[in-house]
Amino acid sequence: MALLSVEKITAGFGGFRALDDVDLKVGQGELVGLIGTNGAGKSTLFSVATGYIPASSGRVHFAGQDITGLAVHHRVRRGLARTFQVPREFSNLTVFDNLMTAAPEQEGEKLSALVFSRGKIRQEEERLTAKVCDVMDFLNLRGVEGELAGKLSGGQKKLLELGRLLMLEPKCIMLDEPFAGVNPVLIEQLCERVIELNQRGIAVLIIEHNLAELARIVPRLYAMDRGRVIAHGSPDAVLADPAVREAYMGGVI
Amino acid sequence: MEGYLIAIFISILIYLLLAGGLALQYGFTGLVNFGHVGFFAIGSYTSALLALKGVPIPISLAAATALAALSAYPLGMIALRLGGDYLAIVTLGFSEAVRMMLQTEEWLTRGMHGLPGIPRLFAGWVEPQKTDLLILILLVVVCVGVFFLIHHIIKSPFGRVIEAIRDNEVAVRALGKNPAQFKTRSLMLGAGIAGLAGGLQAHYLTFISPEQYVPLITFYIWIALVLGGVGSLRGVVMGTVLLVGFLEGSRFIRDVIGGVSEVQMASLRIWVIGVALICVILYRPQGLFGSSPKRSR
Incomplete structure (x- = not known):
């Protein structure tokens, strides 16, 4: 039984379909990666799952309950928390x-x-x-x-955002590009922390462009392109998938 | 001369209460309230009408505070779901609607004729000339109390959340808190303080009429906040003292220097405030007395 399960989610802005029939599951205590090119719909998927953007169809289940219609803060109170691509610290x-x-x-x-x-x-x-x-x-x-x-520096802000999530004692955290703009030493540190949190039993879903780093820490990966999930499975399998290579690298490798 | 100074100080203190309420709303919660004078007017008329009906002044003042705060509730429910700019327009419209209502509902407010003969604070306690001094003392006590309360609120966990909302509302939602709830409370608190200020003013002036509650009052308070600095209570106090002290005191300067007509002086006053505002925004955008808004533990 999955902790977070996104089922047949479609969402869009005007005529544009940002998410098209997306299915994604994160099990209890699992560590899952989500990759895709810019504009693939990863952040939109986060926003739909956490309630910032309404889905036009499909359901979101969390911890065995349908949370599709719940407001953001009610979802967070149930243990589903997220960070943002651009850190949103309380600057003053x-x-x-x-x-x-x-x-x-x-x-x-x-x-x-x-x-x-x-x-x-x-x-x-x-x-x-x-x-x-x-x-x-x-x-x-x-x-x-x-x-x-x-x-704070960009990297420290990311740590701080992670820290705020920890104060919530969540069941599942969704990290939107936690390593972007962070220096390599701090990336190491962040990685270790994420793994340690996961070992404590918190499920983690990570969006990341740093494929090498991500493939190293997650056992399971989803790949998205143009609003659809195009592959999922072990990192090796996903990165070797022709559709993923086509989408990501234009098929050059 | 002494009486004139007392009048200036009373004016400053009433504005100080208004500024305290707006500081809580804007400085600490980030709510752009352009209709502060509306709550001030509701407080004035509530307290005046009740006192004219024979209700004791302390009770009429409490009712003024409560009604002003309550009137902010529906406004909050409607507007706080919208972004900041919308709140600005909605509140400005609200305060003008209040003023129009005071003008047209003559059966209640006597419209443009205003309400004369409002019972004065401390009337009958001492000889009439001395009541001003007692009112001044009362206002000092009320101001100290209200600012102490505001200070206590912003240093509390509630204050932490409203400041977080000011900095980043989306992130507050991401922490499982409902910003609308906190914003409504902050708006109501500030409105209540403005209502109390209105009530006190009515029982000091003994005559009120709708044209005292024009949007200019709201913007004077905004100017005071911008001059002094919005992120600190010290800035709010200093800004208000400087602005209202200057507005009221400049009449006195005219008597001393002479050779300037009342009309010229009025224009000069606005000119000086405008220049001061531009200089502050250019050279000290955090306000003259605005320290960094860092919270102490």
């Missing part, structure tokens, strides 16, 4: 506060609690601070915890 908040904000269901987010349960909020803040510290240690963000997130 510190790294620490970015992570604190991410914690779900905080008592202190209620205005009434600010008046009536201040002690409870203080305890909660202490508990979350400890959790944020764990996440910062895990992602090596300790040195920049007091920096404004807007001032």
Whole structure:
């Protein structure tokens, strides 16, 4: 039984079909890659699965339930979280506060609690601070915890986004080009972290153009082209698939 | 002279309350509210009408705060699902609709004739000339209280979320939070504060009429925020003190230097504000007193 299952999804903008009858499954605790040329529909698929863009037909199931009609925040609360191709940090908040904000269901987010349960909020803040510290240690963000997130390097912003997801304790994370624009040393580090998260039982779906890096870490791969899934299976099989080679490299290799 | 200074300070403090409400909405949540004066007007008329019916002033002020906040709720539900620019137009339209209603619903508001004889704060407590000083003291207390409250709110987990919404709303949704809920609350809080300011002003002036609630008031507050800096409460306070102090105080300058007519002075005033605004935007876009908006732990 798949954790995330996208079934016969079609979506488009105006007359353009960005996704055409797409099927994709991510099992419990699985690590899956998604490749495709620019404009293949990968990010759109992410947006449809997470609720940012409505599907014109097809269903999305998560953890055994149909979530097709749910709003973004309701899907996240069920454990389906994502990052963005271009990092969306809270630029005027510190790294620490970015992570604190991410914690779900905080008592202190209620205005009434600010008046009536201040002690409870203080305890909660202490508990979350400890959790944020764990996440910062895990992602090596300790040195920049007091920096404004807007001032971080591109790679650090990607780490921070991953950190915010971890605060949510998700069941499945969808990473949109986590290695793009990141220096090779940091890519190594990110890769290790993603693998470690996956070993902890979090399912991961990664969009990535860095095929070598991706093929190294994922056991299973989907390839998309022009809104359709054109191949899926082991990285070797997918990368050797004629349709994939045609789409990706114009058949030159 | 002393009475004049008190009047200037009262004016500054009322604007300060308005600016505090807008700072919460725009500076910390990123809501472009161009209709702040509408909530101010609702507060003024609510408190004035109730007090004229014999309701004690503290209760009428509470009702003014509550009604102004409530009036922001439907506005929030409609507009906060839209992007920022739409909210700007919707709120501007809202404040003008409020003003038109005050003009036309004569059975309730006496229309353009205005409402005279609104009970004054502290009337009967001391001799009439001294009430101004008491009102000033009350306003200082209210302002300190309201700014303390705003400070407390923006340093709380709720404040963290509204600032996150200001920075990147899409990412807030990606964290499983519903931005519309937080934005509605922020809009209501700011509107409530504006309503309280309106009520206090009505019980100070004792006469209100629809033409006091023109959009220019909203934009004066915006100018104060831009001058002082939107991302910090210190900037908001300093911007408001400078702007309103200048607007009100320049009348006094005319008496001293002489040779300038009232009309010339009015034009000069607008000219100076315009130049100041341009200079601030060019050379100090974060505002005169706007520090980096970094949150302290």
